[in-house]
Amino acid sequence: MYFRTFFDEKLAQYSYMVGCQRTGEAIVIDPARHIAPYEETAKKEGFRLTAAAETHIHADFVSGAHQMAKDHGSKVFLSDEGDEDWKYKYIDGIDAQLVKDGDAFKVGNIEFKVMHTPGHTPEHISFVLTDKGGGSHIPMGIFTGDFVFVGDVGRPDLLEKAAGVKDTANTGAIQMFHSLKKFKELPDHLVVWPGHGAGSACGKALGAVPMSTAGYEKQTNWALQHTEEDAFVKELLADQPEPPKYFAMMKKVNKEGPSILTRETVPVIASVHELEKLAADENTFVIDTRPAVEFANGHIEGTINMPYTKIFTNWAGWLTDYDQSIVIIAPEYNRKEIQQSLESIGLDRIVAFADTEVIAQSTVLETYKNIDVNGLKEQLDSDDVYVIDIRQDKEWNEGHIPGAHHHMLGYLKEELHNIPKDKKIIVHCQSGARSAIGTSYLQAAGFKQIENMAPGFAGWQQ
Incomplete structure (x- = not known):
């Protein structure tokens, strides 16, 4: 069996590629929107990207499962749990299999057993992996998505706070309590592969360690120490961080089906007058990615400073309207990475780039x-x-x-x-x-x- 972890530090998001070396087939669990890293790895290791699987309808990033289905004909395994509000709407025209608790599917000789683990969301599922191709009948690990993290569990209040679905936080917390009872029954040796690490807003105390074991989490994870439902619900709902506003849009996008990315060239602005005009347009959001000190010393009026650091993607999602056009001021060497960061949360309307040197052409720079x-x-x-x-x-x-x-x-x-x-x-x-x-x-x-x-x-x- 082949196994590799992928990590997006700006979203604190993990995805995983699992390959059967006997058949050359590979699956990606909770793929990020930009699938090039999986394509490059598959090509290098001699795999075909035959499948993708989702633990739930994600709120914090755009899924790459739809892109994999379109670009590679990958079969997509999606949850069929939850009520009608939690059903995927884009399965027509792709090879998709809806799965429920207790179902199992194979990629090559590797088995994935589905476990319904609601709480973070009603449709949430986890996947228990058994490497039958390697001769094992004992499960190796579990892909927990936003169910169990290292040191924490998924928050149940996102639907209510970010998506506006009333009276769901308490219900989700109760569901989480009962899902954790199922987790406690898992073998202690089982490796836990979570969907997020420290820095994600999908929990309040996520650890920075990339994986754990069921036994370790049973002993150390605060959520698994509770035996009384009311006390658990109260602690789980307390002090959760504010969910970014873009989470509601991500739920909609991932439920209805993300648009398929193309590689069209984004034009580059060379005129400071054009840049100043765009910055004055209320329908355009101009982001200056220079370091804060440089921005403070001189910038185009109306531009917003978001240095390209680990917190860039999160705050771009908070502050950018999805119906606005986006212009990015950035040096050429990191424009592609910035574009991918924005597209990872569905901010696709990038109409132009501008080089940082254009700013110096202005005679009316603002400072603070x-x-x-x-x-x-x-x-x-x-x-x-x-x-x-x-x-x-x-x-x-x-x-x-x-x-x-x-x-x-x-x-x-x-x-x-x-x-x-x-x-x-x-x-x-x-x-x-x-x-x-x-x-x-x-x-x-x-x-x-x-x-x-x-x-x-x-x-x-x-």
Whole structure:
């Protein structure tokens, strides 16, 4: 048996390729939208991508199962659990098999047994792998998707908070409690291959270790220590992070069927006047991916600063409207990677790139000032200053600067009317990365008296 793990650090998402070396067939579990890494690996190792399988309708990234079915004729194994609201709508025209609890299928000589594990979502399933081609009748491991993570379990409140499906969080938490009873019956030796790691918003305490065992999770995972349903439900629902707004769109896209990607060339803007015109267009979202310090020292008015780091994809999903055209300011060497990051969450409307050097052609660049903790203290008691803490609720509740106002970064658009334009705005987060994004967003929205307290709340505490 061949096995390989793939990890998207910007989404903290794991996918897995399993191949039968005797037959040359391979399956990808929970494939990411861009399937080139699987294609390259299959070609190198001598496999055909004959199948893909989904543990559930994903909320945090666009699935690549549809792309594999179209490009390679891969057979797609999808959940047939849950009610009508949780049925896949794109199976006509592709080779798809709907599976339920207790079903089994093979890829070559490798068996996958389906286990219904609702809680994170009603239709969620897991796959127990047995390498029968290697002569084993004992299962080796389980692909748990967003059911059991290393040190945590999938959150059940996404449907209610992100997709607006009322009264589902408590029901999902109860389902999770009963699904975990099934997990506790699994053999201790079983390897656990989760769908996400630390940094994902699909749980609240995910570990950074890429895999675990059923026995270890039974001993150490907080969720598996509970024996009383009510206490479990209460703890599971407490302190879950805010779900990114784009999660609702991902559910819709993955349920109805992601569009098939093509390799059309995106035009490159060479004129600063054209770039400035696009930045002034309310139907266009211009993202400047330069480091925050460079952006602060000079940028096109109306552009949003999102440095291309590990948090780029998440905040692009939070702040970009799906009906807006997107222009990216970035050097040539990482444009392809940026495009793929945006497409991984369905932000496909990239109409142009612009080189960072174009910015220097402008004669009317905007700037903002980065200040330190002392710079904030000097202004904190002024009635003409409005301090914004853009961290998440949990961070705010654990401690904040006296006199600050809480406006979480992802909800800035909805809260602009609550922020005074006749005062100087000082923005901060925990360490400066998110506040740089927030400062640029507010400045583009018309808050021109603005500063960024770059050391953040961590600097304040020190």
